[in-house]
Amino acid sequence: MRSTSAAGASSQTLAAGFVHPVLRWASAPTGLPRSVDERATQPTTMRTMARQHSRPRWHYSPLQTWMNDPNGLIHYAGTWHLFYQSNPSDDRWGNMSWGHATSPDLLTWTEHHVALWHTDSEEIFSGSCVFDATNSSALGTADWPPLVAIYTANYRPGSERHGTQAQCLAYSLDGGSHWTNYSGNPVLDRGSANFRDPKVFRHGDAWVMVAVEAEDQQVMIYRSTNLVDWTYCSTFGPAHAAAGVWECPDLFELPVAGHDETRWVLLVNVNPGGVAGGSGCQYFVGDFDGHTFTPDRVIATSTDRDLGLDDPLLRSYDWFDYGRDCYAVVSFADAPAGRRIVLGWMNNWDYAADVPLTGGRSIMTIPRELDLVLLDDGYRVRQRPVRELPVDALQHHALAAGDRVVINGVALEYHNGVLSLDRRGVGMNDFHEAFGSRQWAEVPGEPETVHVNVLVDTCSIEVFAAGGLVTISDLVFF
Numbered sequence: 001m002r003s004t005s006a007a008g009a010s011s012q013t014l015a016a017g018f019v020h021p022v023l024r025w026a027s028a029p030t031g032l033p034r035s036v037d038e039r040a041t042q043p044t045t046m047r048t049m050a051r052q053h054s055r056p057r058w059h060y061s062p063l064q065t066w067m068n069d070p071n072g073l074i075h076y077a078g079t080w081h082l083f084y085q086s087n088p089s090d091d092r093w094g095n096m097s098w099g100h101a102t103s104p105d106l107l108t109w110t111e112h113h114v115a116l117w118h119t120d121s122e123e124i125f126s127g128s129c130v131f132d133a134t135n136s137s138a139l140g141t142a143d144w145p146p147l148v149a150i151y152t153a154n155y156r157p158g159s160e161r162h163g164t165q166a167q168c169l170a171y172s173l174d175g176g177s178h179w180t181n182y183s184g185n186p187v188l189d190r191g192s193a194n195f196r197d198p199k200v201f202r203h204g205d206a207w208v209m210v211a212v213e214a215e216d217q218q219v220m221i222y223r224s225t226n227l228v229d230w231t232y233c234s235t236f237g238p239a240h241a242a243a244g245v246w247e248c249p250d251l252f253e254l255p256v257a258g259h260d261e262t263r264w265v266l267l268v269n270v271n272p273g274g275v276a277g278g279s280g281c282q283y284f285v286g287d288f289d290g291h292t293f294t295p296d297r298v299i300a301t302s303t304d305r306d307l308g309l310d311d312p313l314l315r316s317y318d319w320f321d322y323g324r325d326c327y328a329v330v331s332f333a334d335a336p337a338g339r340r341i342v343l344g345w346m347n348n349w350d351y352a353a354d355v356p357l358t359g360g361r362s363i364m365t366i367p368r369e370l371d372l373v374l375l376d377d378g379y380r381v382r383q384r385p386v387r388e389l390p391v392d393a394l395q396h397h398a399l400a401a402g403d404r405v406v407i408n409g410v411a412l413e414y415h416n417g418v419l420s421l422d423r424r425g426v427g428m429n430d431f432h433e434a435f436g437s438r439q440w441a442e443v444p445g446e447p448e449t450v451h452v453n454v455l456v457d458t459c460s461i462e463v464f465a466a467g468g469l470v471t472i473s474d475l476v477f478f
């Protein structure tokens with residue numbers, strides 16, 4: 001373990017006059033040295049099964065390979081970086097590594113060579129990235145600070161740690177193109193088989209990590225001054241939806257619309273046990289003092305895997321999205337102007353391996369911008385597609401009670417204060433028995449008319465209802 005090496009300054013801003021190499025790269029993203037790493041993205045065992053769907057227009061999707069969770073989301077030197085769980089040699093889960101794509105606008109993405117490769121002794125599971133502007137980690141220099149990735153090593157039989165998961169670092173000195181593993185890895189090892197998905201963020205003059213003990217349905221909170229030495233702070237959970245593993249947590253502060261106030265939001269992805277079946281994302285609103293997260297409300301926890309999807313207890317939790325396909329939701333670090341932007345993996349572990357996508361298997365959700373709205377019964381997360389999305393990409397519909405609108409075969413219905421989306425029988429849906437489904441959500445306040453903005457892309461539909469207080473996101477192979 002390395003000891004703290006303070007670079008002096010406590011602010012996360014670059015020194016005046018500093019010109020980081022990423023600026024050159026960001027201005028010419030297509031000039032990336034794709035050939036430097038000979039193991040770049042060419043798949044070696046790609047399946048040849050006929051697949052019938054072309055790539056989406058607005059959503060990120062890898063060209064050829066398997067993708068699950070978004071990882072290491074960060075805005076850096078004018079560029080949005082999306083790393084993601086990737087199998088570089090197949091379109092099914094395995095050999096987990098970090099794929100990489102960048103975008104100037106969150107909508108047009110350039111896929112790059114694999115950023116972090118699996119080895120015989122470890123797979124690179126989910127995690128996050130930070131810009132260590134003060135070089136607190138000493139992995140760069142004060143004048144040349146690093147981007148640092150904090151990821152989970154899932155140890156393979158080739159490792160003496162086989163069967164466990166621990167948190168590791170890698171760093172990049174060229175703005176995210178090339179990465180070096182930290183020689184003192186792992187930096188946080190509990191000897192646990194299911195300790196994963198570190199999300200690290202700056203809090204005051206320290207770093208905070210939230211990660212999960214997945215099988216215990218717990219979010220573990222740690223603190224560090226240098227990203228290398230971590231001190232345990234507290235544990236949150238199990239709470240609310242706890243029938244499946246807890247994965248990919250995130251913790252951030254959000255403004256409350258119309259109020260001079262902020263609250264903290266803890267996202268916890270759960271699989272299975274989501275509100276629409278299988279993978280889902282729940283959230284908690286509360287306080288965070290730098291060490292402990294305290295939720296505003298805690299009701300009974302459910303560990304019952306057989307709880308029906310209409311069960312009032314399941315429905316009483318706060319769900320980020322009410323569709324089948326919005327999982328592993330995490331936010332970008334360092335988004336400009338205080339924006340809090342998230343991406344989810346637009347898929348569900350119930351059938352992810354079988355979805356009939358052309359080329360890469362899986363897409364991300366549309367990036368969404370978040371804030372909070374104070375309702376009579378507490379705070380609620382509001383989501384809107386990022387403002388970079390052209391307004392005319394969205395369809396608008398107003399549904400009065402009893403109304404039904406059919407969009408490319410998908411039925412949207414508003415009845416008794418409940419908005420539902422039915423994709424049964426639409427397009428290709430028989431590739432998996434769990435795919436055909438109808439999802440629903442109560443609309444807060446049960447308005448007489450609910451306004452919905454709908455984004456239909458090549459193989460997906462995302463519904464933003466009641467100003468973004470309710471979202472329903474589904475894959476649909478029209």
Ligand code: FRU
Pocket residue numbers: 068069085096125126152196197247248328
């Ligand atoms: C969530 C997840 C993470 C893990 C990764 C492995 O979908 O299971 O917990 O880090 O996927 O690919």
